[in-house]
Amino acid sequence: MSSATAVEKSRAKPKRQNRRRTFSKKDRFTLGVFIGIPTFLHVALVWFPAAATIYLSFTYWTGIHIGDIQWAGFANYENIFFNTPIFWDALRVNVVWLVWFGVIATPLGILLAYQIDREIRGSKFYQAAYYLPVVLSLAVIGIIWNFLLRPDGFVNGVLGLEISEAVSFFGDDRYNIWVILTMASWRHIGYIMLLYLAGLKAVDATLREAASIDGATEWQTFRKVVFPAMAPVNIIVIVITIIESLRAFDIIYIIYGSSGGLPILGVLVFQNIAGEGASMKGAAYAVILFLLSIVPIITYLRQQFKEDMK
Amino acid sequence: MLNKVTGHEVDRRLLLKGAAAGGLGIAGATMLAGCAADASGPVTFGVRTVDESPKKQAQAIIDAYVAKTGIEVTGNFTESNAFQNNLSQYLQGTPDDAFQWMAGYRMQFFADQGLLEDLTPAWDAIGDQFSDSYKIASTGSDGNQYFLPQSWYPWGLHFRKSMMEEIGLAATDVYNWDDMLGALEELKGQGLIGLAAADKGGWEAMGTFDILNARINGYDFHVDLLAGREKWTDDRVKEVFRHWEQLLPYQNTNVLDLEWDGAMQLLLQKQAGFFMCGSWFGANFLEQSQEDYDDLMIIPFPEINPDHARDTIDAPLDGICVAKNGENGAGGVDFVQFAASMEGVQAQLDTGIPLTSANNGQDTSAFDAFQQQQLAVMDEAKYITQFLDRDTRPDFAGPVVGPAFQSWFKDPSSTNDILESLQSQWDALAPL
Numbered sequence: 001m002s003s004a005t006a007v008e009k010s011r012a013k014p015k016r017q018n019r020r021r022t023f024s025k026k027d028r029f030t031l032g033v034f035i036g037i038p039t040f041l042h043v044a045l046v047w048f049p050a051a052a053t054i055y056l057s058f059t060y061w062t063g064i065h066i067g068d069i070q071w072a073g074f075a076n077y078e079n080i081f082f083n084t085p086i087f088w089d090a091l092r093v094n095v096v097w098l099v100w101f102g103v104i105a106t107p108l109g110i111l112l113a114y115q116i117d118r119e120i121r122g123s124k125f126y127q128a129a130y131y132l133p134v135v136l137s138l139a140v141i142g143i144i145w146n147f148l149l150r151p152d153g154f155v156n157g158v159l160g161l162e163i164s165e166a167v168s169f170f171g172d173d174r175y176n177i178w179v180i181l182t183m184a185s186w187r188h189i190g191y192i193m194l195l196y197l198a199g200l201k202a203v204d205a206t207l208r209e210a211a212s213i214d215g216a217t218e219w220q221t222f223r224k225v226v227f228p229a230m231a232p233v234n235i236i237v238i239v240i241t242i243i244e245s246l247r248a249f250d251i252i253y254i255i256y257g258s259s260g261g262l263p264i265l266g267v268l269v270f271q272n273i274a275g276e277g278a279s280m281k282g283a284a285y286a287v288i289l290f291l292l293s294i295v296p297i298i299t300y301l302r303q304q305f306k307e308d309m310k
Numbered sequence: 311m312l313n314k315v316t317g318h319e320v321d322r323r324l325l326l327k328g329a330a331a332g333g334l335g336i337a338g339a340t341m342l343a344g345c346a347a348d349a350s351g352p353v354t355f356g357v358r359t360v361d362e363s364p365k366k367q368a369q370a371i372i373d374a375y376v377a378k379t380g381i382e383v384t385g386n387f388t389e390s391n392a393f394q395n396n397l398s399q400y401l402q403g404t405p406d407d408a409f410q411w412m413a414g415y416r417m418q419f420f421a422d423q424g425l426l427e428d429l430t431p432a433w434d435a436i437g438d439q440f441s442d443s444y445k446i447a448s449t450g451s452d453g454n455q456y457f458l459p460q461s462w463y464p465w466g467l468h469f470r471k472s473m474m475e476e477i478g479l480a481a482t483d484v485y486n487w488d489d490m491l492g493a494l495e496e497l498k499g500q501g502l503i504g505l506a507a508a509d510k511g512g513w514e515a516m517g518t519f520d521i522l523n524a525r526i527n528g529y530d531f532h533v534d535l536l537a538g539r540e541k542w543t544d545d546r547v548k549e550v551f552r553h554w555e556q557l558l559p560y561q562n563t564n565v566l567d568l569e570w571d572g573a574m575q576l577l578l579q580k581q582a583g584f585f586m587c588g589s590w591f592g593a594n595f596l597e598q599s600q601e602d603y604d605d606l607m608i609i610p611f612p613e614i615n616p617d618h619a620r621d622t623i624d625a626p627l628d629g630i631c632v633a634k635n636g637e638n639g640a641g642g643v644d645f646v647q648f649a650a651s652m653e654g655v656q657a658q659l660d661t662g663i664p665l666t667s668a669n670n671g672q673d674t675s676a677f678d679a680f681q682q683q684q685l686a687v688m689d690e691a692k693y694i695t696q697f698l699d700r701d702t703r704p705d706f707a708g709p710v711v712g713p714a715f716q717s718w719f720k721d722p723s724s725t726n727d728i729l730e731s732l733q734s735q736w737d738a739l740a741p742l
Contacts, residue, residue, distance in 0.1 A: 065424075082734075083735050085717070163572060164581050166564060168566070168567040256510065259716070272705070276394070277707070281705075
């Protein structure tokens with residue numbers, strides 16, 4: 001026994017030394033720099049601000065002198081949950097946004113990708129047409145649609161309506177959210193289409209062939225063959241859909257400013273953190289938004305990885 | 311991404327410190343030279359507008375100052391909303407020496423944080439050119455002055471003379487609430503909008519609230535309410551909303567779809583009879599045409615409670631401050647002192663763009679009829695308020711009151727809920 005362990009030890013030792021010897025001092029230095037600098041930057045620019053935000057959400061502070069920070073416990077969160085009706089309005093809008101993207105915009109993007117991948121006639125044209133909005137930022141899209149739909153805008157002008165009689169696309173609660181969602185989907189659909197199209201191109205054509213030889217219908221082929229083969233892209237699409245819905249900000253900010261005309265969590269963060277009105281209620285909003293986006297994503301990814309491990 | 315936005319300030323400050331330390335090592339000599347600048351060094355001037363008319367006015371001050379002193383002045387123009395949102399960061403970083411700003415709470419907040427230069431010496435020099443109420447509005451909580459007023463504008467009911475003549479309405483005779491409702495009814499009968507209103511920006515309707523509250527409950531109650539000494543759930547505040555509700559049938563229905571300039575269009579295009587706003591938009595009428603501008607007139611908001619008559623007016627002061635972190639503080643002080651003096655304001659007036667000077671000594675003989683009437687409206691008032699978002703805490707006005715008024719427009723029957731919520735949000739504000 002003892003000799004066996006001794007042998008093992010002696011065998012193990014040079015092995016370890018071997019591995020060590022492959023990294024010279026210079027190598028270690030280079031590796032240290034290569035890993036150290038990005039790590040430092042990552043920690044300093046991502047983790048530090050994130051941790052600081054979480055800490056600050058438990059404080060009172062105007063954002064100016066570090067010495068003025070006062071511990072507030074859960075006061076900011078209590079204020080948001082129990083005193084601030086606009087928070088619930090904003091949450092509702094974000095949830096509607098998420099459901100709309102998840103149920104309508106994203107599946108529509110997938111459908112378009114599938115159609116274009118089937119190379120229907122004029123598919124190149126459709127591809128370009130649907131992809132066009134994606135090259136525009138949401139802020140630019142907001143400006144374009146604002147120009148079209150505001151009371152003195154193009155659409156009301158074509159309808160011949162005076163400002164006082166204009167269709168209130170952005171002001172009327174009955175449909176302003178749907179107008180905004182249509183605007184946002186205009187871009188989102190093209191984005192998802194492109195992502196999915198790239199994935200579809202990578203699916204082995206023989207899989208489809210085999211399925212059709214086995215007599216599978218188009219829908220069965222997609223559902224049972226193509227969709228599972230696309231698992232990695234599906235994850236990306238789902239994560240993007242969740243993030244895009246919850247972080248929505250620019251399009252709303254362009255149209256409503258920070259006034260809360262259509263309340264949304266991203267704007268509440270900004271409104272409570274920017275300008276003279278800065279309070280750490282804004283940091284608390286940011287943490288809530290962070291948790292809302294990270295929890296479903298982590299849960300989903302964990303489940304996916306578990307399945308993969310099996 | 312968003313959590314990075316909020317962490318941004320801390321992070322940025324550290325970076326700035328780092329940059330400053332690095333800068334000292336590399337260019338220590340030049341930085342030290344910069345710190346010890348005297349009043350004759352070049353001055354930078356932060357202008358919070360990119361609009362045509364006010365840009366011309368700011369440029370006129372700069373040109374006049376350069377012509378007088380030979381000191382180089384650079385104007386940096388920033389869009390007004392962006393300027394406001396970035397001001398905290400701007401003042402902590404490397405701000406311009408002098409910058410345009412507003413009086414009242416909005417100035418005091420930054421003065422309390424030690425980000426503004428004490429302008430008491432400038433007030434000692436030219437302070438007698440301003441009225442006492444302006445001095446109060448320019449004073450920080452420590453009793454020193456941090457602000458120099460340049461111009462003001464009254465909030466009142468604006469109308470077009472030609473339009474009222476056509477209808478046969480003697481708008482200048484509208485004195486009290488009944489007169490006003492009568493006039494609005496008349497306009498409605500003509501198929502017109504009585505009162506153009508906007509609140510998409512979240513602040514426009516604050517002017518109407520201010521004046522209704524001051525007319526019904528008086529100046530003292532209004533000030534006390536905004537300072538938190540009175541409650542929003544008070545019956546007197548409910549009374550304000552009951553009166554406001556009487557105006558709704560005469561307003562355009564798309565209040566939440568219009569910003570102030572949208573409502574102004576309603577007046578410009580003669581679709582609306584009255585427009586409750588600050589007189590600054592006269593410059594926009596003038597950009598349109600001289601004829602439109604000459605047609606413009608203002609009357610004070612009508613009396614509601616005879617005890618208070620028409621004794622209060624929202625007349626926000628615009629002016630300039632000097633940033634403590636600016637490179638050339640002494641130069642900045644000298645520049646703002648010039649800009650607020652009769653000479654500086656005259657340079658702005660000489661552009662031909664309408665402006666009402668905050669300076670008592672200003673020659674008003676060249677003022678046109680609209681400006682003379684603004685002075686008359688102002689003279690009738692005993693008390694001057696700045697505007698809701700300058701008279702109360704900034705973390706209350708924008709994020710809380712703005713959305714509350716918007717939701718009231720959506721559902722005016724929810725007054726009580728909204729007022730209760732306003733009070734509970736006031737109570738939950740961070741301690742100062």
